[in-house]
Amino acid sequence: MLEREAAVGRHQTGHNSGVVHAGIYYAPGSLKARLAVEGARELVAYAEERGLPLRRCGKLIVAARPADLPRLDELERRAHANGVPGVRRLAAAEIREIEPHARGLAALHSPATAVVDFGAVAAALADDVRAAGGEIRTGTAVHALRREGGRVRVALEGGALTAGAAVACAGLWADRLAVAGGGRREPAIVPFRGAYRALRPERAHLVKALIYPVPDPDLPFLGVHLTRDVHDEVHVGPTALLAPARDAYRLARLVPRDLADTARWPGTWRVARRWWRTGLREAGWALRPGTLAREAARFVPDLRPADLVAGPAGVRAQAVARDGRLLDDFALDADGPVVHVRNAPSPAATASLALARVIADRLPAAA
Ligand SMILES: Cc1cc2nc3c(=O)[nH]c(=O)nc-3n(C[C@H](O)[C@H](O)[C@H](O)COP(=O)(O)OP(=O)(O)OC[C@H]3O[C@@H](n4cnc5c(N)ncnc54)[C@H](O)[C@@H]3O)c2cc1C
Numbered sequence: 001m002l003e004r005e006a007a008v009g010r011h012q013t014g015h016n017s018g019v020v021h022a023g024i025y026y027a028p029g030s031l032k033a034r035l036a037v038e039g040a041r042e043l044v045a046y047a048e049e050r051g052l053p054l055r056r057c058g059k060l061i062v063a064a065r066p067a068d069l070p071r072l073d074e075l076e077r078r079a080h081a082n083g084v085p086g087v088r089r090l091a092a093a094e095i096r097e098i099e100p101h102a103r104g105l106a107a108l109h110s111p112a113t114a115v116v117d118f119g120a121v122a123a124a125l126a127d128d129v130r131a132a133g134g135e136i137r138t139g140t141a142v143h144a145l146r147r148e149g150g151r152v153r154v155a156l157e158g159g160a161l162t163a164g165a166a167v168a169c170a171g172l173w174a175d176r177l178a179v180a181g182g183g184r185r186e187p188a189i190v191p192f193r194g195a196y197r198a199l200r201p202e203r204a205h206l207v208k209a210l211i212y213p214v215p216d217p218d219l220p221f222l223g224v225h226l227t228r229d230v231h232d233e234v235h236v237g238p239t240a241l242l243a244p245a246r247d248a249y250r251l252a253r254l255v256p257r258d259l260a261d262t263a264r265w266p267g268t269w270r271v272a273r274r275w276w277r278t279g280l281r282e283a284g285w286a287l288r289p290g291t292l293a294r295e296a297a298r299f300v301p302d303l304r305p306a307d308l309v310a311g312p313a314g315v316r317a318q319a320v321a322r323d324g325r326l327l328d329d330f331a332l333d334a335d336g337p338v339v340h341v342r343n344a345p346s347p348a349a350t351a352s353l354a355l356a357r358v359i360a361d362r363l364p365a366a367a
Contacts, residue, residue: 001135003136003139004139008126008136011315013121013171015313016346016349018115018117018227019210019227020115021113022085023082024108024110026082027078028081031329031330032328032351038354039352040350040351042353043116043352052117053116057113057115058111058209059110060090060109061107062103062107062211062212062213062214063105068105069106071215072089085111086111089106091106099209099211099300102211115227115230118349142154144177145177150336152337165337166338169341169359171317172317173246174317174343175187175188175189175342181338183340184333188320188322189318190267190318190319191243191245192241193239193240193241193286194237194313195239195251196238196314197235197236197311199234199235206226206302206303207234209228210228213299219240219326220328220345224295226296226300235312236292236293236303236308238313239282242268242272245315246315247315249315265322266324271326290305317343318345319331319342330355330358331343339363341359
């Protein structure tokens with residue numbers, strides 16, 4: 001396993017909400033729907049077996065305004081169609097039995113949703129690879145994967161190696177690695193920065209577990225949510241702001257090549273034209289934390305801007321088609337002994353063990 005950074009899990013896997021999604025949101029029949037349900041079960045079993053931090057805390061999806069109610073109906077329908085265990089509709093008065101400080105018109109409760117530390121999961125998986133005789137070579141950037149006869153030539157900084165098969169899983173750089181090996185430009189990765197604020201410890205009692213809004217069905221993001229992680233920190237976020245760098249963990253980070261790639265991709269401008277109002281709102285949440293607090297206070301009314309302090313940030317690898325479509329489902333490009341993972345957004349951390357099997361099945365049997 002070749003990893004450019006000094007350790008595994010330094011990008012999306014180590015900068016996410018830490019939620020093992022139960023599989024509620026995803027369109028029935030999609031890869032996401034199937035692999036989230038299977039993967040969540042397997043991931044929880046894996047974390048338990050390896051003694052990794054895990055809490056089966058359950059989650060609420062709260063309808064805060066009348067327009068959310070038909071969308072909540074649709075989520076309930078999807079949850080049942082996808083076989084998510086234990087999902088139950090709650091009336092307004094039942095919400096506070098689960099989350100005493102949450103308010104809404106109705107909610108879905110998913111008892112199977114859990115939290116883990118995905119950084120710890122990645123480190124444990126890396127240990128498994130080593131224990132099975134594999135090698136994790138960190139600090140090793142891959143420049144391209146090219147087919148050579150029936151094998152793969154892996155071009156590295158100052159050298160190359162050959163392999164019977166290769167899987168490119170480069171997250172925020174997935175499109176670049178695919179194009180470097182002669183693959184298609186589409187879909188392009190457009191980075192969306194997701195910033196969280198943290199709840200002051202003395203106000204953390206406002207959130208027992210996980211409280212989510214009803215998301216906009218046209219967007220692949222879940223909306224600003226409140227999550228208590230395995231270390232008992234409560235986060236509010238993430239925002240979703242187009243970023244001028246693929247590793248924009250700091251707000252001011254700008255990488256000219258990343259910005260140029262995003263600006264040159266026709267899909268970016270179509271996204272901007274369609275979603276400019278959403279973009280302005282997200283920018284407000286990112287730049288003025290008081291507005292983020294007000295957004296979360298729609299379903300936790302006791303939350304005040306002064307309760308929030310600075311929190312971590314992650315960057316989502318959002319695959320965008322040339323026509324501006326935000327790709328929703330997982331996407332793989334298989335070319336003989338090379339598989340490129342072109343879109344592995346949330347819940348790919350949840351689904352990782354199940355998704356890995358699908359990827360392995362795309363490789364030639366002899367590999
Ligand atoms: C803010 C945020 C919140 C999220 N919340 C959740 C959640 O609660 N639950 C959930 O299931 N999912 C969540 N996700 C999604 C989840 O984190 C990702 O789907 C998942 O981590 C993707 O894993 P990956 O291995 O594809 O990418 P990454 O974790 O980004 O890994 C890609 C790796 O490839 C390496 N790399 C890139 N290019 C090269 C190269 N040329 N040579 C060598 N190495 C290279 C990188 O260094 C990196 O280590 C969230 C994501 C974000 C950003």
